[in-house]
Amino acid sequence: MSDKKTDRRGLGRGLSALMADVNLNPKEPEAAPRRAEMRVPLERLEPNPDQPRRTFEPEALEELAASIREKGVIQPLIVRKHPSKPDHYEIVAGERRWRASQIAQLHELPVIVRDFSDTEVLEIAIIENIQRAELNPLEEALGYRQLMDRFGHTQERLAEALSKSRSHIANLLRLLQLPDDLQDMLRDGRLTAGHARALLTADDPRGLAAQVVSRGLSVRDVERLAKKPNKNGSKPAEKASTKDADTRALEADLSAATGMKVQIDHRGEGGQISISYKSLDDLDLLCQALSGLR
Template sequence: MSDKKFERRGLGRGLSALMADVNMAPAGEEAAPRRAEMRVPVEQIAPNPDQPRRDFTPDSLNELAASIREKGVIQPLIVRKHPSKDDFYEIVAGERRWRAAQMAQLHELPVIVREFSDTEVLEVAIIENIQRADLNPVEEAMGYRQLMERFGHTQERLAEALSKSRSHIANLMRLLQLPPEVLTWLREGLLTAGHARALITSVDPVALAREVIEKGLSVRETEALAKKVPGGAKGNVRTNNRSTEKDADTRALEGDLSANLGMNVNIDHKGEDGGTLTISYRDLDQLDKLCQLLSGGN
């Protein structure tokens, strides 16, 4: 998506702007009339198949359903006309409310119909979920990655638009380097984001994650174990026995490169002697992606 469209859509103004709850017209211009909401039978509303949220916690859905039974759906869903079914609508934002409303046995839901392309639907859905602040760390990190890969947003731009720090975005995206088993435990809440960050530097993150879960280790204990390597030596040891402690700038650069590539990056800087930069890929798909990036391919 072009920078022009990014600015025009007002990403940095948050959900209220996306949902037409505020006046988006520049100062001195007449605001366009707000599109009125309408009520649509629940069976004529379909979820977005590309919805970035995959986990809907039963307890939170039950709580929302109870609230809806008492007060109804206060905030309308944002929908668009279904791309392949007449008289049907596809959810852009509000699938959780749609699910809870069915549990509450509502027959109609308030909606606001907007005209969005497939790309815009995905972008708005990701932003809406991130700003709800109840995603698990893996979902949030995947949302950032989608926004960067599919829409060309940089970490700096996302940080400003979503009122997050750039280090927060970079650290979360680094978690996606972890093996699928560890990411599953993180999604399930068996590990915290702090535990997961410590596991990134581990020789065997899966085995260490199991030990953390079984023993109920703290983040600090996990960090200490992650620094150990076979033979009792400490991590980050150079073969020439020179001091191995990396400065903050080097660690930050490793984090930024890792987050942007979605792969683990290690920098071994040796001062005037140069150094090495190592990129570790998880599978052949990542290797193919890396080759495309290095060759200037799309």
């Protein structure tokens, strides 16, 4: 437990400061004041071995390489001194540019050297991946979940630092409540994020997901079918519809924060909270989170 607490608090600087270093889309890169940078030969740059992103699409790298041949590397890579090799550097942000530059046959790259801890390097790698436009909704949700679980960031803090709305982050985190096979369908594009959110309220999400694929149902279609009575004649959404808006919002917030389905049954001055977990690992994470509240 002590190691985990140290890891969550050991950033040494705020999330906004880290974001300033890993800003991938400056509005006017040439007009803005440039930070001190240097040029380093490609062979003295090495990728971060703990980089969470393992897949680099060849087509996307070729496109980036073509742009680099024409315009060069406009945005410097963020690096730190290599922990074991003198005169070498470990890439903190910019591995795609490094790989594409090799394809473009560049010999050296502009870099900015920063003094980051191992924890900060991992955090920045996750942030950089979240900012990538090609991430699917599930990958983006997993990135937010990593930042919350590993570094203790709240939805509000992430929303402010990443320039996202809190509802955007909360809605994506809800996707992690889907069964694994439906997450696979979302990952490969057979379901959209809108379909997936509507399926969360369905009595038979797998059967309804199959209809989305076979019949090409719209999100509105799924929302309507999710509210229909099931085979036993009961309405699965009826119980939720009797809850007030504040209770439903609190359920959504707790579900997003835990990554698990949370139901609140409020009666008078009391009631109960039900949390559904899908694996023993989920249960262990929940127990650790609850233990930390004491």
